[in-house]
Amino acid sequence: MNRREFNLNLLFAVPALTLLVPQAQPQLRVNGQRLNARLSELAQYGKTPEGGTHRLAYTDADLEARQYAMKLMREAQLEVTIDAAGNIAGQRVGSNTQLKPLMIGSHIDSVPAGGSYDGQVGSMGAIEVAQILAENKVRLRHPLEVVIFQNEEGGTIGSTAIARGLTEKDLSIVTNSKKTIREGIKFIGGDPDKLASAVRKKGDLAGYLELHIEQGGTLHQEKINIGVVEGIVGVFWWEVTIEGFANHAGTTPMNQRRDALLAAAKYIDAVNRIVTSVPGRQVGTVGRIQALPGAFNIVPGKVTTTLGLRDLDAAKVQMLFEKIQSEVRRIEAATGTKFDFKQVNASQPAPTDERFRRVINDAAKQLGLTTKLLPSGAGHDAQEIAHLSPVGMIFVPSRDGISHSPREFSEPADITNGANVLLHTLLKLDGMSLN
Amino acid sequence: MNRREFNLNLLFAVPALTLLVPQAQPQLRVNGQRLNARLSELAQYGKTPEGGTHRLAYTDADLEARQYAMKLMREAQLEVTIDAAGNIAGQRVGSNTQLKPLMIGSHIDSVPAGGSYDGQVGSMGAIEVAQILAENKVRLRHPLEVVIFQNEEGGTIGSTAIARGLTEKDLSIVTNSKKTIREGIKFIGGDPDKLASAVRKKGDLAGYLELHIEQGGTLHQEKINIGVVEGIVGVFWWEVTIEGFANHAGTTPMNQRRDALLAAAKYIDAVNRIVTSVPGRQVGTVGRIQALPGAFNIVPGKVTTTLGLRDLDAAKVQMLFEKIQSEVRRIEAATGTKFDFKQVNASQPAPTDERFRRVINDAAKQLGLTTKLLPSGAGHDAQEIAHLSPVGMIFVPSRDGISHSPREFSEPADITNGANVLLHTLLKLDGMSLN
Numbered sequence: 095m096n097r098r099e100f101n102l103n104l105l106f107a108v109p110a111l112t113l114l115v116p117q118a119q120p121q122l123r124v125n126g127q128r129l130n131a132r133l134s135e136l137a138q139y140g141k142t143p144e145g146g147t148h149r150l151a152y153t154d155a156d157l158e159a160r161q162y163a164m165k166l167m168r169e170a171q172l173e174v175t176i177d178a179a180g181n182i183a184g185q186r187v188g189s190n191t192q193l194k195p196l197m198i199g200s201h202i203d204s205v206p207a208g209g210s211y212d213g214q215v216g217s218m219g220a221i222e223v224a225q226i227l228a229e230n231k232v233r234l235r236h237p238l239e240v241v242i243f244q245n246e247e248g249g250t251i252g253s254t255a256i257a258r259g260l261t262e263k264d265l266s267i268v269t270n271s272k273k274t275i276r277e278g279i280k281f282i283g284g285d286p287d288k289l290a291s292a293v294r295k296k297g298d299l300a301g302y303l304e305l306h307i308e309q310g311g312t313l314h315q316e317k318i319n320i321g322v323v324e325g326i327v328g329v330f331w332w333e334v335t336i337e338g339f340a341n342h343a344g345t346t347p348m349n350q351r352r353d354a355l356l357a358a359a360k361y362i363d364a365v366n367r368i369v370t371s372v373p374g375r376q377v378g379t380v381g382r383i384q385a386l387p388g389a390f391n392i393v394p395g396k397v398t399t400t401l402g403l404r405d406l407d408a409a410k411v412q413m414l415f416e417k418i419q420s421e422v423r424r425i426e427a428a429t430g431t432k433f434d435f436k437q438v439n440a441s442q443p444a445p446t447d448e449r450f451r452r453v454i455n456d457a458a459k460q461l462g463l464t465t466k467l468l469p470s471g472a473g474h475d476a477q478e479i480a481h482l483s484p485v486g487m488i489f490v491p492s493r494d495g496i497s498h499s500p501r502e503f504s505e506p507a508d509i510t511n512g513a514n515v516l517l518h519t520l521l522k523l524d525g526m527s528l529n
Numbered sequence: 530m531n532r533r534e535f536n537l538n539l540l541f542a543v544p545a546l547t548l549l550v551p552q553a554q555p556q557l558r559v560n561g562q563r564l565n566a567r568l569s570e571l572a573q574y575g576k577t578p579e580g581g582t583h584r585l586a587y588t589d590a591d592l593e594a595r596q597y598a599m600k601l602m603r604e605a606q607l608e609v610t611i612d613a614a615g616n617i618a619g620q621r622v623g624s625n626t627q628l629k630p631l632m633i634g635s636h637i638d639s640v641p642a643g644g645s646y647d648g649q650v651g652s653m654g655a656i657e658v659a660q661i662l663a664e665n666k667v668r669l670r671h672p673l674e675v676v677i678f679q680n681e682e683g684g685t686i687g688s689t690a691i692a693r694g695l696t697e698k699d700l701s702i703v704t705n706s707k708k709t710i711r712e713g714i715k716f717i718g719g720d721p722d723k724l725a726s727a728v729r730k731k732g733d734l735a736g737y738l739e740l741h742i743e744q745g746g747t748l749h750q751e752k753i754n755i756g757v758v759e760g761i762v763g764v765f766w767w768e769v770t771i772e773g774f775a776n777h778a779g780t781t782p783m784n785q786r787r788d789a790l791l792a793a794a795k796y797i798d799a800v801n802r803i804v805t806s807v808p809g810r811q812v813g814t815v816g817r818i819q820a821l822p823g824a825f826n827i828v829p830g831k832v833t834t835t836l837g838l839r840d841l842d843a844a845k846v847q848m849l850f851e852k853i854q855s856e857v858r859r860i861e862a863a864t865g866t867k868f869d870f871k872q873v874n875a876s877q878p879a880p881t882d883e884r885f886r887r888v889i890n891d892a893a894k895q896l897g898l899t900t901k902l903l904p905s906g907a908g909h910d911a912q913e914i915a916h917l918s919p920v921g922m923i924f925v926p927s928r929d930g931i932s933h934s935p936r937e938f939s940e941p942a943d944i945t946n947g948a949n950v951l952l953h954t955l956l957k958l959d960g961m962s963l964n
Binding site: 309311312327329341342345346347349350353356358359362363369377379382385388390391392393402404439470471472473495497498 | 743744745746747762764766775776777778779780781782783784785788790791793794795796797798801804805810812813814815816817818819820823824825826827828829835837839874905906907908930931932933934
């Protein structure tokens with residue numbers, strides 16, 4: 095027992111002073127060595143030859159990693175349950191029974207051939223925070239809930255199940271594991287027939303905090319310790335079909351062609367030009383393309399491709415989409431083709447809570463860390479939980495901005511910093527009146 | 530027996546007058562009704578629900594169509610053999626044993642889900658010409674050889690076997706029929722172990738004439754009866770690989786991307802711009818593309834695509850390729866990507882013989898038909914036979930320039946015109962000193 099723990103015990107002997115607890119822990123720190131060692135252990139489940147992690151939701155590797163996480167949660171003196179949707183919850187009662195829980199956590203499933211940091215950092219970080227509180231006998235006013243959301247990479251399935259409920263259509267989606275979501279939920283110990291019991295109501299939570307790697311390169315490049323997330327950008331996807339006319343590539347003069355791939359090329363270039371023509375951090379991506387019939391000697395008659403736009407401001411996305419549409423009209427006229435856009439995804443921007451951002455920033459500054467306000471370009475479970483309660487997100491640097499790759503890497507010291515910011519943000523929020 | 534045939538018989542009774550024969554047949558005409566009826570019958574082999582023809586080389590449909598063609602050849606009093614390479618030859622002796630054969634013909638295999646005109650018109654046209662000569666008891670000075678080349682659509686395989694020989698590598702190619710070329714040759718009655726016997730030497734032929742549909746839209750659009758082919762364009766193909774860097778489409782700012790698909794778009798647009806920037810009938814096509822990994826949420830890290838350039842002048846193709854390379858250097862610098870071009874086809878331009886062109890034009894004019902000199906943008910067996918002897922090609926209009934499609938169509942009257950031009954060109958050439 096060190097001096098700090100001794101002091102804490104003294105404080106806990108005086109229940110009337112619980113309100114002072116958050117103020118009284120400025121020296122409390124997570125065990126960074128333990129946290130990083132656990133990340134290495136976790137990375138054994140689904141380890142790839144390339145040194146990354148292939149741990150698709152609903153596979154054996156996922157199941158084993160979940161068992162490992164539950165073991166750690168019990169070590170952190172959390173009461174562990176699996177909800178009907180298959181999310182793992184580790185709970186610890188608070189000192190004020192009137193208050194709603196503060197939730198912290200992330201996910202441990204990975205993309206195919208992914209990395210070993212992504213949601214793992216926030217998951218192990220949340221368990222470490224719970225464990226350090228338990229070891230130091232710090233009881234929060236609010237109940238604490240550490241959550242490991244299931245199948246984040248397949249479309250924030252676990253957090254959606256809590257925040258909005260899953261539809262029958264969702265349940266029938268065949269995931270990368272080859273199991274449907276329904277089968278997957280059963281596989282990991284949930285009960286797809288009782289999903290209603292997993293859904294929470296607005297106001298059921300006092301707040302949610304998620305620690306995560308940035309996945310982009312801003313913090314690493316600018317040598318900043320902590321990203322304070324402004325919000326999770328809206329993600330808008332369209333399937334794009336371009337109809338031209340397939341013809342012989344040798345016998346059809348250039349001026350008689352209706353080349354769908356030439357139209358696609360002009361479109362892809364236009365998307366880039368339009369998205370970068372206005373200030374801001376919006377992104378636009380064409381990620382997939384196929385030309386049909388797709389042969390050396392045939393002028394492509396049809397192209398299927400995509401459009402993805404993301405920004406914190408949905409109105410800006412709409413403005414960019416309209417500019418792209420005007421340009422597409424010009425391309426159609428110039429190439430004798432016809433474009434069709436079918437929207438297949440429209441997840442709205444999820445701003446983080448302004449108070450949470452301020453508290454994260456204060457906590458980081460008090461730890462002597464540099465901070466930067468930035469959007470999250472990737473989707474996260476936090477965007478779903480934002481339907482229920484205020485949310486905050488803490489980013490740590492990703493080397494070279496690489497993610498969803500075996501080359502994904504965050505420095506152990508940065509991960510420890512992030513967990514300490516999570517810890518102190520939690521303590522500060524716990525002392526506030528959240529509603 | 531009509532009056533014309535009577536006169537011919539009179540002429541043949543006077544062997545010393547054989548040199549006059551070609552001049553003496555100005556009224557001779559093919560039987561257009563029979564020719565077009567046979568095209569319809571031929572189209573039954575491999576007929577598709579869309580009304581086109583799916584008759585891949587080395588399939589049952591191909592074998593049955595070949596048997597049908599051989600039956601017609603025998604009706605035309607040709608002596609039918611299959612060479613070691615699987616080509617069908619129908620021969621008729623000439624009156625002058627010192628002369629080398631004049632060859633006419635084409636192919637009857639089709640592309641997948643193709644049309645019913647393509648090589649079929651020239652094949653049935655050549656048999657019709659032989660039959661009308663036989664029926665009218667016109668014996669040429671030169672031996673006549675009607676040839677049906679095997680597997681033209683798979684890369685002028687039969688004509689290459691005659692003109693240059695097939696390599697072991699050629700023989701091991703797996704064709705659309707799922708058979709290798711070796712297996713295919715055996716299947717259609719050739720002998721892949723005796724291919725050397727099929728190879729002809731330069732000078733073994735007096736000349737080759739091929740009737741074909743244009744496959745482009747020039748004759749149809751300009752309402753011209755007969756195309757006099759200047760030559761078969763050189764066909765140059767490259768596999769193009771573009772390396773960028775795959776990254777998260779949400780978290781990677783626009784200015785930090787190395788987007789291989791954006792680079793590909795600029796490249797495709799540049800190919801079109803460069804190819805159309807100089808006068809002439811050259812064409813440039815990008816027909817195939819794949820972006821990897823190919824997902825909505827990943828900036829493409831790699832693209833595989835193609836380049837095809839065709840022209841009658843190989844030096845012009847080289848000049849265009851160099852312009853494209855310069856532009857590619859600029860695109861690489863602007864997008865942080867790296868292009869690689871691997872040439873996978875370089876069939877050199879095959880000009881037709883100047884005398885043959887003149888004779889085709891004269892024959893058409895004497896038949897009261899309009900003509901236009903034009904290149905063949907598609908490859909043909911004639912380009913291979915050009916290695917052995919002078920060649921000529923006669924085009925008839927393709928409706929809307931559509932080919933390799935069930936919508937491929939040529940008017941029966943145009944087909945009859947083409948066969949009459951073939952007949953009279955043959956007769957004129959037969960009267961000339963070819964060497």
